[in-house]
Amino acid sequence: MNPSVTSLAHMPKLQAEQLRVLRSGKEVLSGVSFNVAGGEVYGLLGGNGAGKSTTLAAFLGFVPAASGRVVVDGLDVGSDLAAARRAMAYLPEAASLYEHLDARENLDYFLQLADMRCSADEIDLALDRVSLGAEARGLKLRSYSKGMRQKVAIALAILRDTGILLLDEPTSGLDPTAIDEFHGLVRGLADAGKAILMVTHDVYGACQVADRIGLLRGGQLVAQFEAPPGGRIDTETVHRAFSPRAAA
Amino acid sequence: MGRRTVEAMSARSASASVWSALRREAAFLARDRSAWAWWLVVLFLSVLAVSAGLNEVHRQKATIAHLVEADRAERMAVLKTRKEWSAVYHSFHLTYDPPSEFAFAALGRRDDAAWKHRVRMLALEGQIHERDAGHPVLALVGRFDFAFFAAFVLPLVLIVLLHGLRAGERVAGRHDLLVATAAGDSGRLWRLRAGLRATVVFSAAVLPLVVAAGLSGTAAPTLLAACALLFAYVLFWTLVCAVLAAWQQTAEVILAALVALWILLGVVVPAAGRIAIDRTVPMPSGADIVMTQREAVNAGWDLPKANTMAAFVERHPQWAAYTAVERPFEWKWYFAFQQVGDQKAQALSEAYTDGRMERDRLAGWLALIAPPVLLERALQVLARTDVRASLAYEARVRDFHASLREFYYPKLFRDDRLEPAALEGLPEFSPRAAGR
Incomplete structure (x- = not known):
């Protein structure tokens, strides 16, 4: 600790x-x-x-x-x-976010759901922390591997702060x-x-x-x-x- | 800070939160291609239904316009080529029921009951009913007009869109994350999603209706009432779907339950109700009336003329002094036994009309537990294509035919010559003004 x-x-x-x-x-x-x-x-x-x-x-x-x-x-x-x-922030097993949205759109949606607003820079910073490649961030989640999806979900947990x-x-x-x-x-x-x-x-x-x-x-x-x-x-x-x- | 100030701030904050959530879900829905696809499907079906209705109404109006012209020309030709009462015998008189400006939305009984006749001075009941032997046995559901689309197809689209509201998220593994993340009341999320999807469906359905109503010159109160009915109906199915969507079951089970409910309310209850109503309210068929009247008229040729004239005079005592028939054939005797034919069929005809009204009344009660039928019937009332409108038209045909008899009988019994001048003032059928 x-x-x-x-x-x-x-x-x-x-x-x-x-x-x-x-x-x-x-x-x-x-x-x-x-x-x-x-x-x-x-x-x-x-x-x-x-x-x-x-x-x-x-x-x-x-x-x-x-x-x-x-x-x-x-x-x-x-x-x-x-x-x-x-x-609390919750990270479910095999976090499935919305496949028709990209990483940023998913984060933006779930943050609004939590009554939070984060800037694009803050979202990118969180995605940096979970090491999600910049080139992947504009892609729809349907093209993501399980690990990449998990990273987006973790970024959400980080942003929930x-x-x-x-x-x-x-x-x-x-x-x-x-x-x-x-x-x-x-x-x-x-x-x-x-x-x-x-x-x-x-x-x-x-x-x-x-x-x-x-x-x-x-x-x-x-x-x-x-x-x-x-x-x-x-x-x-x-x-x-x-x-x-x-x-x- | 006063308590009222705190309450007002709290209310403003809650309102802002709702708007924010609404914007969030609207933006989310706008990115959902399947929602757009369903919006387009509903829009397409609504346009199809409205177009089919407009085409049918246009066809009926064109038919009436053509018949009005042809009716005059033919009568003039008959009067020129035929002499005296032979001309009356051969003359047809057009009667018709013009469609209302909202009839395109709910064709109703115009689909199965006659809305135009060419009547002669002969026995009337057979002329009215020879083409409508089917209408008491036709199903409660109709053709693909807007009323049918709204009452029976729209709920299916809502069911498809809303059944997986929660179960779909559970299957996708997002349900718990959504609920755990949603600030405040997580139920608001599902209510907003259901409400927005229902709004999408309602807007796609109502848009073509509004455009078509504008083109047809539908009165604003009629259109507003139709929109309100449709809104209430979409709200009903949205609530039903939302309640069942909250069930902790798979999407397939929820879908099956909703479809079963749709079948129950839209098919089973109306069909079972119709059987019950038919058994409760027996009535003759149109064919019975035609047969009775025609048999009575045919029998008139063989009956003693005095018998026929006595039966006629029962209804028209003012001509009692003119009933002597001295030649083998006289027109007054001929038209008298035509009327006696109607008199023989009168009881059946009244039972038929009363039966239709009673069945319609009972169907109105049945509709209270079958919302699809309730909506369809309500739209038909607005469009004046319901059973009562159909019966009102028949009553106008009878009134017109009675006025023809009233016009001809004095000339017939006084044995006046039927010079062209004598035909001035010949009654013409006057339909109710369209839109009234």
Whole structure:
């Protein structure tokens, strides 16, 4: 964690408190509690059906909490959803923006949707940060690769300039170079003070970038791991916890 | 700062936000080629429907203009070449129902009920009904005029454009991003998108109607009423589509549900309703009236003349003193048994007219649960092409024919010579002024 933002570290931007969620009467999250502070990347790991996406959906207000609560920047999502959403930028898995628009037009549209206005220079600066080539920016997104589309979506998250980022399987389908670039970008945003919750099933990727990792299994948070000062979370340790049989 | 000032500022801010969102979505829609394509499709269909209506109205007006001229010329020729009552027998008299200035939009009953006749001084009911044996059994839906296009085709376009409002975004993986990014009420996004798409459809549909109404000289209140009806109808289907589009189902399921609803409201309810109405209100057919009247007229040749004249005098007691028929053939006897033919068919004819009115009344109630039929009927009322307009025309034909009889009977029973001068004042059919 960047020392300049350590003072923010103890101020949780995202909080799940004894979160319990039901879907079609079935309990899919059971008493999940964790928090993410400003300047921190929190990786939420788990296998299929562990409850990762449901946790994210609870923060975004797409599923209600049966009990417990989720808090975003001090706002209870259950009672002040619109304000909570304004405080977050969300990067969905396989972000599909509008294919009939180019990168700038897409960003302009989604920024207006968020009631924001950015200049063309600011948009180009964000696209520079995600390393989207200048020659690609005027092309319709239908000609983009998945990685390029992801970069545009990340640029949107940057331009939203919220204190909180929610990332859903952000590196899914990206090539190794793009993944490395993405991790560098996420790390940079966290170092700038943003609280980042990254849902993933990629153990290695999570250990590369996260300050803390929570492991979900069967809707329960079964373990948490924390990076040592100046270091990274040990991949082997997390892998053993994530998949005990495979590790054995 | 006072509470009212804060509220006013808040209202201004909300209004500015709505306008900003409207501009955003309008710009977004303008870049959507599929929206343009559908706008053009609706515009094309609307132009086609309006053009078909204008052509049909033009054809009917041209036919009437031609017949008016031909009718006079033919009658003059008959009067010159035929003598006395033979000339009356052979003379045709044109009656017609000119289309209103808005008839191009909803041809209605002009499609299946006769709007012109050439009547003679003979028994009338057969002349009225010989060409309309079909109209009580014709479907509630009509030809491809604007009313049909608006009532039945337009909802399908709205369904195509709006069914995937949310499901399409879910499939594309954008739904959650859109909802999570939208400032304030995310529902406003979907309302704006639905509203703008519906506006696009409405504008493409109404534009040709307005142009055609201008060309036809449609009265402004009629056009405004038609536009208001169309707007309400588009709003209804937009709301239906928006409600179902919010359903957490795939686009295919939502599309199937909407199409099923369209079939139910546009086809099943009207068709089932028609069967129920037909059973509830039995009525004779036009063919029954024609047969009854013709059989009665034909029987007149064989019946004792006194019987025929007695039946005639029941309706026209003023000619009771002139009923003696001494020769084997006399014109007054001939025209009397023509009238008696009408008298024999009168009960059937009245039952037929009453049945049509009653069926129309019940169809009006049915239309309340079948919006496509409601719109089509409302446009037909504005265009005066509905069942009541058709019946009103028939009533005018009967009135005209009665005036012919009133004109000829004194001459016939007093055995006046029919010199050309005696035909001055021969009644001429006067249609209601077009547009009234």
